[in-house]
Amino acid sequence: MTDTRRLHLNAVIFGLGSHEAGWRMPESDPLASTSLDYWIDIALRSEAAGFDALFLGDVLALQQGADRHLSDAMDPFVILSALAAVTSRIGLIGTASTSFDHPFHLARRFASLDHISKGRAGWNIVTSSNALEAQNFGLDAMPEHDARYRRAADVVDAAIALWQSWEPDARHPDKASGCYFDPAKVHAVNHRGAYGGAAGPLNVPRPPQGRPILAQAGASEAGRAFAARYADIVFTVQSTLSEAQSFYRDIKSRAADVGRDPAKVLIFPGIVPIAAPSQAEAEARLAQMNSFAVIEHVLAKLSEFLGANLSGAELDAPLPAEVGAGVPSQSSQSRVAVLVGIARRDNLTLRQLLLRLASGRGHLLAVGTGSTIADTMQHWFEHGAADGFNVMAPVMPADLQSFIDHVLPILQQRSLAAPSVGTNLRQRLGLD
Numbered sequence: 064m065t066d067t068r069r070l071h072l073n074a075v076i077f078g079l080g081s082h083e084a085g086w087r088m089p090e091s092d093p094l095a096s097t098s099l100d101y102w103i104d105i106a107l108r109s110e111a112a113g114f115d116a117l118f119l120g121d122v123l124a125l126q127q128g129a130d131r132h133l134s135d136a137m138d139p140f141v142i143l144s145a146l147a148a149v150t151s152r153i154g155l156i157g158t159a160s161t162s163f164d165h166p167f168h169l170a171r172r173f174a175s176l177d178h179i180s181k182g183r184a185g186w187n188i189v190t191s192s193n194a195l196e197a198q199n200f201g202l203d204a205m206p207e208h209d210a211r212y213r214r215a216a217d218v219v220d221a222a223i224a225l226w227q228s229w230e231p232d233a234r235h236p237d238k239a240s241g242c243y244f245d246p247a248k249v250h251a252v253n254h255r256g257a258y259g260g261a262a263g264p265l266n267v268p269r270p271p272q273g274r275p276i277l278a279q280a281g282a283s284e285a286g287r288a289f290a291a292r293y294a295d296i297v298f299t300v301q302s303t304l305s306e307a308q309s310f311y312r313d314i315k316s317r318a319a320d321v322g323r324d325p326a327k328v329l330i331f332p333g334i335v336p337i338a339a340p341s342q343a344e345a346e347a348r349l350a351q352m353n354s355f356a357v358i359e360h361v362l363a364k365l366s367e368f369l370g371a372n373l374s375g376a377e378l379d380a381p382l383p384a385e386v387g388a389g390v391p392s393q394s395s396q397s398r399v400a401v402l403v404g405i406a407r408r409d410n411l412t413l414r415q416l417l418l419r420l421a422s423g424r425g426h427l428l429a430v431g432t433g434s435t436i437a438d439t440m441q442h443w444f445e446h447g448a449a450d451g452f453n454v455m456a457p458v459m460p461a462d463l464q465s466f467i468d469h470v471l472p473i474l475q476q477r478s479l480a481a482p483s484v485g486t487n488l489r490q491r492l493g494l495d
């Protein structure tokens with residue numbers, strides 16, 4: 064059977080890129096992330112290249128060791144609203160946490176972004192996992208892992224009800240009679256969930272997409288159940304084909320189990336591309352980035368991720384055997400499994416694992432020429448591991464541009480990445 068699917072691509076942006084030390088590269092402007100020009104430049108490059116969407120991550124705290132690592136982050140809504148004004152086609156997906164915001168605020172902001180962008184908004188739904196975030200909202204620690212997901216379901220149910228509170232044709236302003244909308248087509252919501260309520264209706268008319276695109280990245284049991292129920296696109300950290308295939312199958316079958324069409328739940332593994340005219344040049348670029356990583360800082364981050372104190376561990380020996388045996392239940396369960404899995408599978412020393420974390424946070428690291436990277440993407444796409452990729456350039460904008468120059472033309476030649484069609488993001492992703 065001919066595969067008529069199109070490989071979808073999002074450009075993911077965390078700060079100046081996904082490499083921990085990217086801000087120290089000779090070409091980087093370490094202060095760029097608070098400059099609107101930086102965001103506009105990336106948005107215009109991505110849109111011109113044909114990416115489906117920009118995806119902005121977000122964490123609601125200055126992270127541990129922030130004096131050694133760029134972790135400041137402006138509000139994605141503000142950035143995406145500004146980008147809506149200078150772009151016309153690319154999707155605008157922003158991260159917002161269900162743990163610290165009211166569903167009315169969330170529904171209203173995403174509906175507003177969807178209107179001003181003419182149907183290009185997406186919400187990366189996160190539950191947050193970092194105690195520093197909890198402390199910024201008056202809590203001592205994050206609520207328990209599965210309770211966060213229960214709250215997320217409640218918040219998203221309320222947001223969906225609020226988006227639907229206006230029927231699509233409710234507004235028929237009649238200047239002659241003075242009737243602005245048909246009151247029979249704007250409804251109360253009366254959402255009364257365990258975690259909060261909203262009477263409704265929303266004070267923003269039905270968003271152009273009906274419902275902004277919902278993205279999600281949890282991979283624990285609770286996270287997968289949530290994704291199967293709500294997500295249009297699922298971001299995932301996968302570093303091997305077989306694990307990616309098993310995740311893909313699992314989410315698609317869970318979607319079918321809850322009565323959804325599995326083809327309408329798109330799976331996007333993250334890929335960290337370092338593309339160059341030759342393999343040697345790509346590897347040299349990775350080595351250069353890694354040479355800027357501050358090992359003690361990355362060690363502290365890994366300890367935090369794994370819930371294990373690694374400060375005294377031997378850097379040039381394998382990861383201590385006991386690490387990862389008992390996955391800390393309150394943190395990002397999937398990330399722990401991925402990182403420990405990479406270390407054990409590739410027989411990495413602790414130092415090598417630290418550099419893997421610094422360079423790609425455990426995502427698929429693709430270092431090579433345009434054709435070798437395109438081969439990997441095509442293989443994953445055609446072998447049940449991916450419907451698209453979250454392209455996480457390690458250093459912005461240089462590695463995004465290298466991906467555009469070296470990898471994209473090959474994907475296009477192979478008819479894998481073609482310009483998307485449709486009037487809004489949902490249609491362009493084939494989800495309508």
Ligand SMILES: Cc1cc2nc3c(=O)[nH]c(=O)nc-3n(C[C@H](O)[C@H](O)[C@H](O)COP(=O)(O)O)c2cc1C
Binds near residue numbers: 119122190279281298
């Ligand atoms: C590609 C990707 C991007 C993510 N971006 C964010 C983010 O921007 N902010 C955030 O708080 N969490 C982010 N997460 C974390 C997830 O939202 C989720 O909390 C995490 O994967 C743990 O879920 P789990 O415990 O169900 O595995 C991201 C995860 C992945 C895989």
